[in-house]
Amino acid sequence: AQSVAQPEDQVNVAEGNPLTVKCTYSVSGNPYLFWYVQYPNRGLQFLLKYITGDNLVKGSYGFEAEFNKSQTSFHLKKPSALVSDSALYFCAVRAPGDDKIIFGKGTRLHILP
Amino acid sequence: GAVVSQHPSWVICKSGTSVKIECRSLDFQATTMFWYRQFPKQSLMLMATSNEGSKATYEQGVEKDKFLINHASLTLSTLTVTSAHPEDSSFYICSARVEAGGSDTQYFGPGTRLTVL
Numbered sequence: 001a002q003s004v005a006q007p008e009d010q011v012n013v014a015e016g017n018p019l020t021v022k023c024t025y026s027v028s029g030n031p032y033l034f035w036y037v038q039y040p041n042r043g044l045q046f047l048l049k050y051i052t053g054d055n056l057v058k059g060s061y062g063f064e065a066e067f068n069k070s071q072t073s074f075h076l077k078k079p080s081a082l083v084s085d086s087a088l089y090f091c092a093v094r095a096p097g098d099d100k101i102i103f104g105k106g107t108r109l110h111i112l113p
Numbered sequence: 114g115a116v117v118s119q120h121p122s123w124v125i126c127k128s129g130t131s132v133k134i135e136c137r138s139l140d141f142q143a144t145t146m147f148w149y150r151q152f153p154k155q156s157l158m159l160m161a162t163s164n165e166g167s168k169a170t171y172e173q174g175v176e177k178d179k180f181l182i183n184h185a186s187l188t189l190s191t192l193t194v195t196s197a198h199p200e201d202s203s204f205y206i207c208s209a210r211v212e213a214g215g216s217d218t219q220y221f222g223p224g225t226r227l228t229v230l
Binding site: 032034036041042043044045046049051090099100101102103104105106 | 117119145147155156157159162204206208210217218219220221222223224226
């Protein structure tokens with residue numbers, strides 16, 4: 001069965017610095033990988049996805065993520081953090097041929113002004 | 114982008130009553146919709162997968178008679194929490210899968226906060 005691990009409960013970054021939110025996955029076959037962001041009392045907003053092709057995926061709001069098959073990772077990155085990036089970030093995976101997306105536990109990103 | 118709406122955004126009800134939550138895909142058709150439940154400071158837990166015109170597929174541990182799901186059209190799925198109890202209080206989020214044009218992404222609604230007194 002597929003699973004997703006987000007090893008950090010919280011990540012603190014100073015505004016203007018680069019940020020990384022870590023994600024590793026376990027799935028049979030080639031994975032579909034996603035990042036979503038959630039603001040307080042709101043649903044999830046889609047940031048980016050990897051299905052196939054270039055390992056570096058660019059998404060919304062200046063975020064990008066790199067698919068690393070050998071390390072089974074899909075870390076989320078941004079070159080320069082904004083205070084408005086503070087939110088809860090979820091990594092998710094879907095196995096090929098499966099309908100279901102499985103979410104990680106989430107990482108709270110706190111950007112310090 | 115694809116927009117998913119939920120109604121109501123919040124609801125407070127008495128224990129023992131039933132509550133219906135609607136999930137609509139506003140600008141696309143969704144053959145597959147999903148219902149999630151999220152407890153405070155926790156991740157989303159998939160409750161069920163809903164396919165238009167067929168019975169929902171429930172995850173292990175989710176009571177299908179308590180959480181009734183209907184997916185009557187390609188743009189509407191409903192979740193009814195029957196005989197609600199305080200432990201059913203949670204944030205319920207739906208999502209819809211878009212598969213058209215080579216895209217394969219789930220878009221999420223804004224969520225419904227249910228409080229059962």
